[in-house]
Amino acid sequence: MRADLALQELLEGNRRFVESRSIYPNQDIDHRRKIVEIQQPSAVVVTCSDSRVPPEIIFDQGLGDLFVIRIAGNILNKHIIGSIEYAVKYVNVPLIMILGHENCAAVDITLKNIVTDSCIDNVFETIRQNIGEIDLSQEDILNIAIKKNVDTVINDLKSSSIIISELVNDDKVKVVGAYYDFKSGIVDIINKQSYCSFSLSS
Structure with a gap:
């Protein structure tokens, strides 16, 4: 399945979800038996661990x-990158989506510079590096930071994985950034430029 078609199917599924017309596909016993030996997912979705953001739904x-x-703040580390590499190289997944969401607590806490003296501070530090210098006086600063975090994750993929870069350059894989709105249920594509020209980036 090509990336364009995979993205179209995701957005069509999201529309069904938004309009309360979900069809809950591929959950019957015959399908479960069919996928015992092989998986053929249409997309990798890297998203937050937030319980309100289940991609399949x-x-x-x-x-x-x-x-x-899934990882708090939909950030990258070597294990996440390795998992993406596995999906695109060995499972032949054509689309990678980095999905941020409204009111992300991990980004919110990062903006507030809260220190917990626990392992989660590693998450906040990564997000802090991702969003960089940002004008905290801007309206809707949280959602601006959430989307900037998504953009940075996409850019970091370009420089962190030879496997992904080569597949993108060969037009076998595309990467897209997206944002999920809790209230409406809508997933918007927020990084169209990356989706169209990712393979041309150095």
């Missing part, structure tokens, strides 16, 4: 349809 997908990687 908000995109109305079924078992085996998505390769989901």
